[in-house]
Amino acid sequence: MAVQGSWRRAAHGALLLGPDGSAGTTIFAEMTALADQSGAINLGQGFPDYDGPDEVLEAARAAIASGLNQYPPGMGMPVLREAIAEHQQRFYGLEFDPLTEVLVTAGATEALASTILALVEDGDEVLTFEPFYDAYGAVIELANAAHRTVPLRGEGFQPDPDELRAAVTDRTRLILVNDPHNPTGTVLTPEIRALLVELAHQHDAILVTDEVYEHLVYDGERHVPLASLPGARERTVSISSGGKTFSTTGWKIGWITAPAEIVRAIVAVKQFLTFVNGGPFQPAIAAGLRLPDSFFTGLVADMQRKRDLLASGLQAAGFSLTLPAAGYFIVADASALGYEDGAAFCRRLPQLAGVAGVPISAFCHADMAGQYRSLVRFAFCKRLDVLERAAAQLAGLRA
16 A cells, blocks of 8 residues: 555545554544543543443353353354344344354454455445444455445435435445444434345345444434345344443454354354454353343433533534434534634644544545544543533633
8 A cells, every 4th residue: 555645544544554554553542542641531432431231240250250261152152142133033023043143253343344354355345334434444445345435414414315326336245334323323214224225135235234333322213223124134244242232342242143144154254363252251241132121221311311411511612513313422513613624623622621532534535534524523421420521621612
């Protein structure tokens, strides 16, 4: 990859390369380092600053104490695969055989990587929405595929149906759908979901869904998996994980549900990535998936309260924003405060207000970054007292 200047972003947006072409750091690591150096509140990275439910943590401790500390089975422990299949049936009415249609992975990121590497050949096209989670671009590039995108625009960050139709062609091998979406927090409309299924059939593409925020949908709405739509299940690879739902992002327990023949193709690649992972954490996540409905409704209520608290603080500080429909993040427009360059603003923000965020331009290709230049992502998956302090400090931007 040619390097221009002393530093530049790679094709997938967030990675910085050194002058010799060696890997540098990501914008996320840079913002975290700035937060650490300045003592700022880190709302840049999407991880909670609190532990998950006691039942899940205790199940992990019990698994360690009972000796489940060696390699788990290659497809994942039966207890977790069965719990994943039960979860899909319980919440979405989807039936999967835990023996052949469920695969446990090292988080959703490995699930995405093994899926893309298994199903894509040189020169195939992979379509995503833009902005996009930075790992998408990196793995698509690793697979020697062409990364095509459809931008999310407007206050609701929805794709234009005509642009979506034009972007999917017979060269499109995978349509990678992040819904609920990171970084924007948008949830796709029923019309867009139906169009995605229609286009996948029309062009014989496979739908790959990243649904890690499936249990963090707000304002009384519920997540609708693409696989639950008519005609979608047989050509959909659904990906999720326990990290966001159970506040265990460091455990890296993810999963895939898909038709058996697709799972077999993915396992052929996955076995040479991590092979297996997280033995004692697998039964713990299984326990989490089997928690009563009250846990899931309580989780949404708690996170929605945090969303609204941070949103109020950002608005009081002078940012313009639209409340996210789901996820961990709020996207705020710094141009209302006179800052047109979100990346430059983020580099100053720890000193200006003692808070760190991440520019949305880091989630875009270079030729699209300008359309999102003034937008900044803030995480609200933090303790209420931390968010209250962040809101008070951000208010000082208007002083």
